[in-house]
Structure formats: C-alpha cells, structure tokens
Amino acid sequence: MGCKEKSLNTMGEIRKEKGMKMYPEELERALLKVQKPGRYVGGEALSVVKDKKDVEVRFAFCFPDIYEIGMSHMGIKILYGAFNRVPYFWCERVFAPWVDMEAEMTARGVSLYALESGDPVKDFDFIGFTLQYELSYTNILNMLKLAGIPLRSADRTELFNIVVAGGPCACNPEPLADFFDLFFLGDGEEVDLEVMELYRQCKKEGASKGEFLRRASQIQGVYVPSLYDVDYHPDGTVKSYTPKEGVPATVRKCSINDMDSAYFPDSFPVPMIEVVHDRVSVEVLRGCIRGCRFCQAGFLYRPFREKSIETIDRQCRDLCASTGYDEISLSSLSTSDYSRLNELLDRLHTWTEQQKVSLSLPSLRVDNFSPELMARVNSVRKSGLTFAPEAGSQRLRDVINKNVTQEELMRTVTVAFREGWTRIKLYFMIGLPTETMEDVLAILSLGQDVVDAFYQCKDKPKGKAVEVSLSAAAFVPKPFTPFQWFGQDTMEVLREKQRELKSKNPSRRVSVSYHGAETSFLEAAFARGDRRLCAVLEKAVEYGLRMDGWDECFDFDKWMEAFAACGLDPAFYASRQRGFDEVFPWDHLDYGVTKGFLMEECRRAYAAKTTPNCREKCSGCGAGCFKGGICVGGR
Amino acid sequence: MGDVKNVRIWFQKTGAAKYISHLDLTRCMARALKLSGLPVWYTEGFNPHIYMTFSMPLSLGVSGLRECMDIRLTEEAGLEEAAEKLRHYLPQDISVLSAAVPEDPFDAIAYGDYELRLESEAPECLWLAIQELLAQDAVLVKKHTKKGEKEVDIKPHFTQMEHKAMPGWLALRAVLPCGLQGSVNPSLLLEALSEHKNLRPYVEITRTKLLKKDFSDIR
Incomplete structure (x- = not known):
C-alpha cells in the first residue's frame, strides 16, 4: 500500500495553491520552536490584503512590542483602517518578535516582515512606529535593525524607507530624534494621510528626501527633527533650538475637533490567538476634564471632546457586526466622565442584551461608582474592583489634584461590599512631589480603613473575608505636566519608601506590592531626555538590550554601562530638579497647554491647592486655541 | 432543551x-x-x-x-x-x-490517520534508520504528562506505517490511537528518532481524518 499522493499535500503547497503567502517560507521550520507561533503568521479574518499592482504607497505600521500587546491597541486599529480606506495606500502590521523568534529569524537570515504580505519591512515606503512608552525605545531600534534599515535618518538618503512616529511619547521625541525622519504630534487620523499624499506627490515629481521633509515640515502637526539645531549650555541644559531652512519655530499638534465626523474603523483584523484586550473597543471621548497633575495624557489630549450617543452606538454595532466579538469596552482616559453615560448605556442595552454582548468600562472613578452604574455594566466580575486614589493622604491628593476624598472612597467601597464585592485593589504612586514618609504611610492607613469599612458594613457578603491589595508605582515626572520641573526621587529614596510600606503593613487582610525603582528611573531619564540620549539608545541596542518592559529582559547594569560609554549621567535627566527658567528639549513643540499654565499649576501643587476640572470651570490652560470640544461647547 | x-x-x-x-x-x-x-x-x-x-x-x-x-x-x-x-x-x-x-457519537472515534512528512536529503536512508529503530525490542520515549514524565513503548503503534520516499522528503502514514480512551501523538516517533538515533529531521504533520474502531471514517 503506497502513500496517497493527494493527501500528502502539506501546508506549504496548500498555501501556494490558494496563492497566499503570509509569512516567509523559510520560517516554517522555526515556528514550532518558538512560543505562541500564532503571533507570527498573520492570516486573521478582516486583515487587509491588497494587490500590489494597485498600491502606490506602502506603510508598515510597527508596534514596538509583542503581537498580543500591539493588537490590543486602539491607535493601530484607527490608523490601519484610515490608511487602507485609500485605494492606493496599503498599511500592514508589524510587531516586535519575542526573543526566541528573533533568534530564529537572525539565524535563518530572515528580516523583519509585515503580517499581511509577508514582505520585508525594508520594501516599504513608510515605516511608522507608535510611541506608547519609553521602555519600548530599544525595541524600535532593534526592529529597524532586524529589518535591515539604517538606524540613523542621515544614513537613509533616498526618498524611501521614511521612518515616522506618533503617539504620546512623540511630545518629547528628542531621545529618538536622530533615528526618525519626522514625528506626528497629536491626533494622527488626518495629518498622517496628508503626509502620505505629499510623499506620493514628491515621488511623482522625482523630489529628493530633503525636499519632501522640508515640505512636510510646513504641515501642522509634523516635526522634522533634522531641521532644528540644538545648542547646549556648558552645564548640559538646552540653550536653544534653532529652526533651519524656513521651518516653523514651534510645531503645533493636530487636534480633531469633531469626534463624530472623525474617522473610526468599522472593522479590524481579528486575532486568531488570544490578545490582552480581546474585545471590541470603542473610543467614547478623547481628552480628560480632570487635570491630575501627574498625568501626561490628561494634558496632551486636551481639549476634552465627546462623541455623540448616536455615533458611539453606531460604531459599537458596526464593530460587533464585523468582528463577532461579544464584549465591548467603552474606552477613553476616563469613561465615567462621559456626560450622558447612563443614557449611553441604556441605548446600547436596547440591542446588546438580545445579542448576548456584554459591556465593560475600563476605568472607574471613586467618585461616581454606584449600584445603578454597576447594574448597567455586566462584565465587571464580582471578584475584584480597582480604584486609583493615587496618594494616601488628603494633602498629597490635593497636591496632585486628584480630587477624590477619603469620604468618597469609604462610601464607594461600602457600596461595593454591599453589592457583594470582597476584593478591592487600590493603585497609588510613591515619590510624588512634596511627599513625606507620613504621606507614604497614609497609604497603609487608607488600606486599613477599607478593611474596617468592610467589618462595619452590615450587609457585607456572608462567610467571606475582605482582601485589600495596595499597589504602589514609582512616580515618573513627564513633559507637558505641572511636574515637568520635578527631580524624581532617587532609587535609594524610593526603595526606602517601599521598605517602609512593606514592613509597616498593619493587617493580614492587606497586601502591598510595588514596581521596580530601576525601570522608573530609566523611564524618567528618557521621558525628559534630549538628543544626546540617541547615542545611549544606539549603544544599548548594540549591547543586545530590548524588551525592557519585560522583567526577564530588563538589565539595569547593562543600561548603566551604555550611559557610561556615552559619557552621560541618567540622573541628570531623571533626578535633577529644574528651574522655571530652564529651556526644555520639548519647548518648541506646542500641545496647546502653555508653559505658563503648567508653572501656575506647579505653584498651586506646592501650595496643596486644587484646580477645578474643565466641566466646573475653565482654568485657561491654553488648549482653547484648538477651538474644539469642551472649550467651545460649554460645560 | x-x-x-x-x-x-x-x-x-x-x-x-x-x-x-x-x-x-x-x-x-x-x-x-x-x-x-x-x-x-x-x-x-x-x-x-x-x-x-x-x-x-x-x-x-x-x-x-x-x-x-x-x-x-x-x-x-x-x-x-x-x-x-x-x-x-x-x-x-x-x-x-x-x-x-x-451519524457517529464522538466517543466512537478510535484512531487518527496521520501523515508525517520528514525532510531528508536521503529519504531512503532515513527510512532505514526508522526501520532499525522499530526493530528494537522496545522503543521507549519519555512522555510528558500532568503527573510528570513516564516512559512509554511506542513500537506497537508505529510498526504498521507506510512510507514513500520523494526528493527531499520521506512521507509516512501512521494510523494511531486517538480517542477518549487514549491517544498517541505522532510526534513521539520524532522524539524516539532524536533519543535513539540522534536524528532530528524537520517534520510536517497532518491528520487527514478520524477513524472508528473498525478503521472506517467517522461520520
């Protein structure tokens, strides 16, 4: 009995028969040796595959972390849809391979590829990165390296392989300035397309890369770092930024005013493997009314702009109808600040229940948690509830403008206990400006108060014990916040505070956890770094550093070696207290919010004075220059 | 219901x-x-x-x-x-x-019909090595289970294999237990080749169909 010819047709041939090639053939042999090979093969439903003949500009959207994280990100879904809507643009997805796959690819000489076509990233016109967190910077350089693309912008001389980036960390892109051709500041839905059109035009005209960049720099929201010269004072601080070749002295971010008419996708590639946020996610609003002084996003995304109930409802329906998910997350910086939240939830319930779709809110605030709200979102599991008081003492909460009171927190947890919850998780930061050890220990007493509230609650769940977990992250001062002048606590001070928290824990019902001081220190150095850090990043990648956000890869000593090799001190960037007169590496970038306002907020912080939120009263932050959202729509 | x-x-x-x-x-x-x-x-x-x-x-x-x-x-x-x-x-x-x-309940499934495609520059030699392996009194391999490792003899399951040598490949067909009563993973043959013969060819495995006790197709 011989083998049957036809059934021996294996995968390779089946794929060829169907005319599909999603990942390089050579990788077939590697995929079974790595963890979660499903990350590297593409082939998802609703991924966009175009005929190359019809495409003029190819964009590789690179997420500098692994597939499961990148595929959970909202921005990539919006831009993927917006780009691919244009017939002659084709946007594909690229994620950072995990270290096991990276080794296999390197060993086999396979360069970084895009998931839709399987084509090498070096074949793309644009290579675009999203800058979500500082600890992903080495992944960016490593991805360029794996793609075989020269790291430095100056070494890429053709009008091709244009390396661009957007996202929150683009507000101080200086540590990456030498590698990128241009950065997008603010909302990308429109300006990205404009720049792609300009590229298409320049290609047709046979223009040079320099010409393209000069023309791009005239578009609002586009920052071309190579067209600005930096001078430094002898003490290492910035003296000045000088624009060259007629580029604007300051670059203002883009802000979409009308969220209802802004592009939002009606489909996105649905991952075959489980990802971190494996559900439909619809953005209900952009910006935040709160003005918490530690929160960069709260200032970067001003003004606060809501979508209408009709728009949100339509977008939820469309995405459920295209993806097949049975869970919707209503996402934003603070969804419970949506002005008509209950009305929105009621509207969605007119069809979600019947279609067995559940709703979830990613962020709950202490001050508007109610049984009525909880009854409307059915996916909150009874097991645990999370709130973020951010600081233990009322004084410190006033310093950071987290306008949550002890009474509100106690009322909220009591409601939660009455409704059957027994596990409460509270998020805090340590190392905040003006913080004393007394403030740190107030975190523990707050935890104890929550435990006491449980025992005092008459309608608490019977036969269950309360569990309160306190999580303390180290504060990282960020640009465009009132704390951008603040010298971060040194690692020694942070560790001392962590030790106190751990050792003075008063109750068996309370558990304390904290995050590494070392990663926060590094994050702080890059958050407020300048162009000289480009050399450190390059060195770090040379030393094999990447995936710094992952404990198993993070190597602090190697990082310190990289700084030393470049003659730079990370403490200069992280721990140094700045004066109000200092010129920052991001001062020529304009996010609407003025430096004067941030100074005023900083002074109020040190005086423990709170500032009302945008809905209560306009504080004149400067974001009104965009003439959108809450700044013009009344409160 | x-x-x-x-x-x-x-x-x-x-x-x-x-x-x-x-x-x-x-x-x-x-x-x-x-x-x-x-x-x-x-x-x-x-x-x-x-x-x-x-x-x-x-x-x-x-x-x-x-x-x-x-x-x-x-x-x-x-x-x-x-x-x-x-x-x-x-x-x-x-x-x-x-x-x-x-037509059949799932508990009627007894076997899986597998095809293994082993990459080899000399497929006939590889087949000889496999025959040598299966000529041993027993072919013990370590099987990882929830209760830890245990040694199993895979010989009885692989003696009935068919083979076909093709340029660059050796194709094997094996009908292996696959059901609620227990299964034999076709990759165990590769583990045995690795352990006993120090051979680690690249393999593509395909389950072509599921069979009942009498080797007829499940329907």
Whole structure:
C-alpha cells in the first residue's frame, strides 16, 4: 500500500495553491520552536490584503512590542483602517518578535516582515512606529535593525524607507530624534494621510528626501527633527533650538475637533490567538476634564471632546457586526466622565442584551461608582474592583489634584461590599512631589480603613473575608505636566519608601506590592531626555538590550554601562530638579497647554491647592486655541 | 432543551491556523458562528455561550484536513447554507468543508490517520534508520504528562506505517490511537528518532481524518 499522493499535500503547497503567502517560507521550520507561533503568521479574518499592482504607497505600521500587546491597541486599529480606506495606500502590521523568534529569524537570515504580505519591512515606503512608552525605545531600534534599515535618518538618503512616529511619547521625541525622519504630534487620523499624499506627490515629481521633509515640515502637526539645531549650555541644559531652512519655530499638534465626523474603523483584523484586550473597543471621548497633575495624557489630549450617543452606538454595532466579538469596552482616559453615560448605556442595552454582548468600562472613578452604574455594566466580575486614589493622604491628593476624598472612597467601597464585592485593589504612586514618609504611610492607613469599612458594613457578603491589595508605582515626572520641573526621587529614596510600606503593613487582610525603582528611573531619564540620549539608545541596542518592559529582559547594569560609554549621567535627566527658567528639549513643540499654565499649576501643587476640572470651570490652560470640544461647547 | 437539531461541521485547520491552540480555535469558531447569524443554541445558565463540542483537539503545529465539531441549531436551517455562512466568516485557513447530520457519537472515534512528512536529503536512508529503530525490542520515549514524565513503548503503534520516499522528503502514514480512551501523538516517533538515533529531521504533520474502531471514517 503506497502513500496517497493527494493527501500528502502539506501546508506549504496548500498555501501556494490558494496563492497566499503570509509569512516567509523559510520560517516554517522555526515556528514550532518558538512560543505562541500564532503571533507570527498573520492570516486573521478582516486583515487587509491588497494587490500590489494597485498600491502606490506602502506603510508598515510597527508596534514596538509583542503581537498580543500591539493588537490590543486602539491607535493601530484607527490608523490601519484610515490608511487602507485609500485605494492606493496599503498599511500592514508589524510587531516586535519575542526573543526566541528573533533568534530564529537572525539565524535563518530572515528580516523583519509585515503580517499581511509577508514582505520585508525594508520594501516599504513608510515605516511608522507608535510611541506608547519609553521602555519600548530599544525595541524600535532593534526592529529597524532586524529589518535591515539604517538606524540613523542621515544614513537613509533616498526618498524611501521614511521612518515616522506618533503617539504620546512623540511630545518629547528628542531621545529618538536622530533615528526618525519626522514625528506626528497629536491626533494622527488626518495629518498622517496628508503626509502620505505629499510623499506620493514628491515621488511623482522625482523630489529628493530633503525636499519632501522640508515640505512636510510646513504641515501642522509634523516635526522634522533634522531641521532644528540644538545648542547646549556648558552645564548640559538646552540653550536653544534653532529652526533651519524656513521651518516653523514651534510645531503645533493636530487636534480633531469633531469626534463624530472623525474617522473610526468599522472593522479590524481579528486575532486568531488570544490578545490582552480581546474585545471590541470603542473610543467614547478623547481628552480628560480632570487635570491630575501627574498625568501626561490628561494634558496632551486636551481639549476634552465627546462623541455623540448616536455615533458611539453606531460604531459599537458596526464593530460587533464585523468582528463577532461579544464584549465591548467603552474606552477613553476616563469613561465615567462621559456626560450622558447612563443614557449611553441604556441605548446600547436596547440591542446588546438580545445579542448576548456584554459591556465593560475600563476605568472607574471613586467618585461616581454606584449600584445603578454597576447594574448597567455586566462584565465587571464580582471578584475584584480597582480604584486609583493615587496618594494616601488628603494633602498629597490635593497636591496632585486628584480630587477624590477619603469620604468618597469609604462610601464607594461600602457600596461595593454591599453589592457583594470582597476584593478591592487600590493603585497609588510613591515619590510624588512634596511627599513625606507620613504621606507614604497614609497609604497603609487608607488600606486599613477599607478593611474596617468592610467589618462595619452590615450587609457585607456572608462567610467571606475582605482582601485589600495596595499597589504602589514609582512616580515618573513627564513633559507637558505641572511636574515637568520635578527631580524624581532617587532609587535609594524610593526603595526606602517601599521598605517602609512593606514592613509597616498593619493587617493580614492587606497586601502591598510595588514596581521596580530601576525601570522608573530609566523611564524618567528618557521621558525628559534630549538628543544626546540617541547615542545611549544606539549603544544599548548594540549591547543586545530590548524588551525592557519585560522583567526577564530588563538589565539595569547593562543600561548603566551604555550611559557610561556615552559619557552621560541618567540622573541628570531623571533626578535633577529644574528651574522655571530652564529651556526644555520639548519647548518648541506646542500641545496647546502653555508653559505658563503648567508653572501656575506647579505653584498651586506646592501650595496643596486644587484646580477645578474643565466641566466646573475653565482654568485657561491654553488648549482653547484648538477651538474644539469642551472649550467651545460649554460645560 | 426544546426542538434543537445537532449539526456536525467538517472543517480543515491548515496554514497559519495550524499554529493556533485548540482554545484559540474555539474562540474563532464562536465569533464566526455569532457572525453567521445561524440560529445556534446557547448553553443555559449564568453565563450563556454558544454550544460547541469538538472531536479530538489537534496539537499545535499539526494540520487537520477533516476535523469536526458539533453545534445545535434551534430552527431549521439548510445544511449547505449553514456551511456556506460559516465559511464566509472564518479566517482563510480554517475552512469549512461541509455541514451534516452527525451519524457517529464522538466517543466512537478510535484512531487518527496521520501523515508525517520528514525532510531528508536521503529519504531512503532515513527510512532505514526508522526501520532499525522499530526493530528494537522496545522503543521507549519519555512522555510528558500532568503527573510528570513516564516512559512509554511506542513500537506497537508505529510498526504498521507506510512510507514513500520523494526528493527531499520521506512521507509516512501512521494510523494511531486517538480517542477518549487514549491517544498517541505522532510526534513521539520524532522524539524516539532524536533519543535513539540522534536524528532530528524537520517534520510536517497532518491528520487527514478520524477513524472508528473498525478503521472506517467517522461520520
């Protein structure tokens, strides 16, 4: 009995028969040796595959972390849809391979590829990165390296392989300035397309890369770092930024005013493997009314702009109808600040229940948690509830403008206990400006108060014990916040505070956890770094550093070696207290919010004075220059 | 349960889809079923979900050419139409072959018909090595189970293999136990080759179909 010819047709041939090639053939042999090979093969439903003949500009959207994280990100879904809507643009997805796959690819000489076509990233016109967190910077350089693309912008001389980036960390892109051709500041839905059109035009005209960049720099929201010269004072601080070749002295971010008419996708590639946020996610609003002084996003995304109930409802329906998910997350910086939240939830319930779709809110605030709200979102599991008081003492909460009171927190947890919850998780930061050890220990007493509230609650769940977990992250001062002048606590001070928290824990019902001081220190150095850090990043990648956000890869000593090799001190960037007169590496970038306002907020912080939120009263932050959202729509 | 009808969906899991786990497969199926608009029956209880039951799960990396799962429909729906709708919403490498009324229960499944394609520059030599291996009194390999490692003799399962040498490849066909009473993973042969013969050829494994005790196709 011989083998049957036809059934021996294996995968390779089946794929060829169907005319599909999603990942390089050579990788077939590697995929079974790595963890979660499903990350590297593409082939998802609703991924966009175009005929190359019809495409003029190819964009590789690179997420500098692994597939499961990148595929959970909202921005990539919006831009993927917006780009691919244009017939002659084709946007594909690229994620950072995990270290096991990276080794296999390197060993086999396979360069970084895009998931839709399987084509090498070096074949793309644009290579675009999203800058979500500082600890992903080495992944960016490593991805360029794996793609075989020269790291430095100056070494890429053709009008091709244009390396661009957007996202929150683009507000101080200086540590990456030498590698990128241009950065997008603010909302990308429109300006990205404009720049792609300009590229298409320049290609047709046979223009040079320099010409393209000069023309791009005239578009609002586009920052071309190579067209600005930096001078430094002898003490290492910035003296000045000088624009060259007629580029604007300051670059203002883009802000979409009308969220209802802004592009939002009606489909996105649905991952075959489980990802971190494996559900439909619809953005209900952009910006935040709160003005918490530690929160960069709260200032970067001003003004606060809501979508209408009709728009949100339509977008939820469309995405459920295209993806097949049975869970919707209503996402934003603070969804419970949506002005008509209950009305929105009621509207969605007119069809979600019947279609067995559940709703979830990613962020709950202490001050508007109610049984009525909880009854409307059915996916909150009874097991645990999370709130973020951010600081233990009322004084410190006033310093950071987290306008949550002890009474509100106690009322909220009591409601939660009455409704059957027994596990409460509270998020805090340590190392905040003006913080004393007394403030740190107030975190523990707050935890104890929550435990006491449980025992005092008459309608608490019977036969269950309360569990309160306190999580303390180290504060990282960020640009465009009132704390951008603040010298971060040194690692020694942070560790001392962590030790106190751990050792003075008063109750068996309370558990304390904290995050590494070392990663926060590094994050702080890059958050407020300048162009000289480009050399450190390059060195770090040379030393094999990447995936710094992952404990198993993070190597602090190697990082310190990289700084030393470049003659730079990370403490200069992280721990140094700045004066109000200092010129920052991001001062020529304009996010609407003025430096004067941030100074005023900083002074109020040190005086423990709170500032009302945008809905209560306009504080004149400067974001009104965009003439959108809450700044013009009344409160 | 009311008036519900069992329907067996026959499908292939190949290409990119062979790299997703069984749990991922069930999630893909649930989404496609939801999108299909078919009148699927939901389990009752606190957290209702679409009723799906699968035959024997495939190992990660193994292709399946004739896999099946059972669903329940609460209303009359044409079988061809059901297959067509589901086909439309699944990723390209999970392809629906047909929908049919189940004839055999899943516990009737006893064997899997596997094809192993081993990469080799000298396939006849590789076949000789395999024959040598199987000529041993016993072929012991360590099997990783939940209770730890144990040694098993795989020889009895692989003696009936067919082979065919092709340029660059050795193709093998093995019918192996695969059912609720116990299964033998075809990759154990590769482990044995590695342990006993120090040979580690690249292999592609395909399960072509599932068989009953009498070696006839499950239907």
